[in-house]
Amino acid sequence: SPLLQLQDSYSKSGIACLTGEEIGNSIQNLDLIETEDREADPCWQVKWHLGKLIKKMMSRSYEENISAINVERTLTLPHTEGQTPRGPTRRIAAHLTGSSSRRSALSSRINPLPRRGIGHKINNWESSRKGHSFLYNVELRNGELVIPQTGFYYIYSQIYFRFRENENEDSDLLGQIRNPKQLVQYVYKLTNYPEAILLMKSARTSCWSKKAEYGLYSIYQGGVFQLKREDRIFVSVSNSDIVDMDKEASFFGAFMI
Incomplete structure (x- = not known):
């Protein structure tokens, strides 16, 4: 039917949109100046939203890893007398x-x-x-x-x-x-x-x-x-x-x- 053909066409175009160019390059180019052509391009809009989501997830993962490293250093590294530890102290x-x-x-x-x-x-x-x-x-x-x-x-x-x-x-x-x-x-x-x-x-x-x-x-x-x-x-x-x-x-x- 025409409706199924239309859905199939949009689905294939969406896949082609994501596979037609390296995603890494798309994410790196997200901060470039937006043009009217890009704003009107549905394919670019999909890549832009997907890139923003990936960057947000990577940033959150980085912050959690850094926090875990700091806690581990606080628990394992000795403190000099009179120095106040910056993180959680060991149980005494x-x-x-x-x-x-x-x-x-x-x-x-x-x-x-x-x-x-x-x-x-x-x-x-x-x-x-x-x-x-x-x-x-x-x-x-x-x-x-x-x-x-x-x-x-x-x-x-x-x-x-x-x-x-x-x-x-x-x-x-x-x-x-x-x-x-x-x-x-x-x-x-x-x-x-x-x-x-x-x-x-x-x-x-x-x-x-x-x-x-x-x-x-x-x-x-x-x-x-x-x-x-x-x-x-x-x-x-x-x-x-x-x-x-x-x-x-x-x-x-x-x-x-």
Whole structure:
């Protein structure tokens, strides 16, 4: 029919329009001065719109690739101290839980060296995932978290104190434990300064009931501090004989904000 012949003719002319000349040359010549002949030429109009679409898609693809390259460089290239990264920063976080071995976790006595501060330093924390713990870009050394990058960090800690009466325990010792005493938790920072710097401390006074089978107290504290690269933070406690390093109750961590 005449209608089908007309459609076939337009279809063949459209294909001939796109194949009659290299598309690359057509795209390069898009910005040339338009003439009245070109504006009236349907074939040129098709090439012009197609070229504009191709250029737009190429530009968008280029911008996405450049953005991805910049993000990758930000995550892999080191930053000098004090330099603010231009893109997203790497994740820095740590959460440590109490170690199953309480005796090995706590220092045996109050360390007289000012470098370690007051109290019994907790030397061992559970850092594997089996204890709900994790370390992201943070190193743990002898119970101390080593700060990898200068910035502001939220530091938190909770210690669980448990008094459990033992029938075979010496009565004088039980009497000393039952006496009201201060339970203190310390969070320290180690720098190039010769003495440990106290960041936080929290305390409460125990009052064990003589009729109770056991007594429980927990101390939690947290705060935001500016730390420098290679600073180290750790936790110390008083009354290490009644500290319970249960993994759900005693924990210590920090993350960059």
